[in-house]
Amino acid sequence: MRPKLIAWLLFLSLLFSISRSAQSQGGRRPIDGTVAPTDSDESRVKLEGDMAKRANLARQAALKADTEKLLKLSGELRDYVDRSNENILSLDVVKKAEEIEKLAHSVKEKMKGPN
Secondary structure (H helix, E strand, C coil), X not given: CHHHHHHHHXXXXXXXXXXXXXXXXXXXXXXXXXXXXXXXXXHXXXXXXXXXXXXXXXXXXXXXXXXXXXXXXXXXXXXXHHHCECCECCHHHHHHHHHHHHHHHHHHHHHHCCC
């Protein structure tokens, strides 16, 4: 009976040491020795991905609004040019052209995306 008791004690102590070792490593260390990401790392990565998606959607909405405004401004510029003649260049035409230029530059930068 004594050898069985010793065998059981050895088995339990081995089992206990293995479970303690797994707990101290968080049960997340792969066999190759690399450290696996924790739940907080995975949550952070997911949150960053969601934030990037939202930022891209907002950028896309801003691009759409800006291109609509460009279309409207170019129509207004065409109307101003049609109303002017070869001897008179309206100040409104110059201002409208500058406004279009600035907006077009802004659209171009937004299309490049975040740096």
